[in-house]
Amino acid sequence: MHHSRLDGFIIDSLGDDLDAAAGFWSAALGLPMKRDSGTENQGYIKLDAGDDLNIEVQNVNHPSRVHLDIATDDIPAEVARLEKLGAKRIADIKGWVVMAAPTGHRFCVVQARGSDFEKKSTRWE
Numbered sequence: 483m484h485h486s487r488l489d490g491f492i493i494d495s496l497g498d499d500l501d502a503a504a505g506f507w508s509a510a511l512g513l514p515m516k517r518d519s520g521t522e523n524q525g526y527i528k529l530d531a532g533d534d535l536n537i538e539v540q541n542v543n544h545p546s547r548v549h550l551d552i553a554t555d556d557i558p559a560e561v562a563r564l565e566k567l568g569a570k571r572i573a574d575i576k577g578w579v580v581m582a583a584p585t586g587h588r589f590c591v592v593q594a595r596g597s598d599f600e601k602k603s604t605r606w607e
Contacts, residue, residue: 484556486563487603489592490536496546500527504539513537533596549587551578553594553603560591563606 495503504527508515513529521528525541536551554560561571561579568584578592594603 483605483607484554484559485594485600485603485605486552486554486560486591487594487599488535489551489553489595490531490538492549492551492590493537493539494542494544494547494549495539496542496544500525500539500541503527503541504529507537507539511537534602536595547588549589551590551592553592553599555594555599555603557591557593559606564591 493503493507497503504515507513508529511529511531513531516528516530518528521538526538529537529539531537552560552564557577557579561581564581565571569581572580572582572588574580578590580588580590582588596602
């Protein structure tokens with residue numbers, strides 16, 4: 483048994499100016515930037531969307547797009563469940579798994595965060 487839920491949206495931004503990209507999305511979505519030198523140094527700037535939704539602007543080396551993250555308390559079990567639904571594993575990166583839906587949409591399976599995760603997630607047998 484494991485749990486999973488939508489964790490958030492990652493705005494993949496191709497280019498050298500992460501501050502400008504995050505500034506645009508911050509203004510467009512009305513969400514202030516949440517500065518964190520640890521994640522900015524890794525190519526991410528968070529936007530403050532509250533505790534239940536993670537929104538980040540990420541510097542990437544592929545075409546710009548938006549992808550979603552699915553959080554789980556058991557990454558291998560969630561990946562296996564999604565593969566049975568037709569998703570394909572693309573890559574394992576830094577402790578999470580990049581996948582593609584049967585429609586071609588990319589998404590990531592990431593580790594759950596927050597003390598109330600199980601309460602706000604779906605339980606899978």
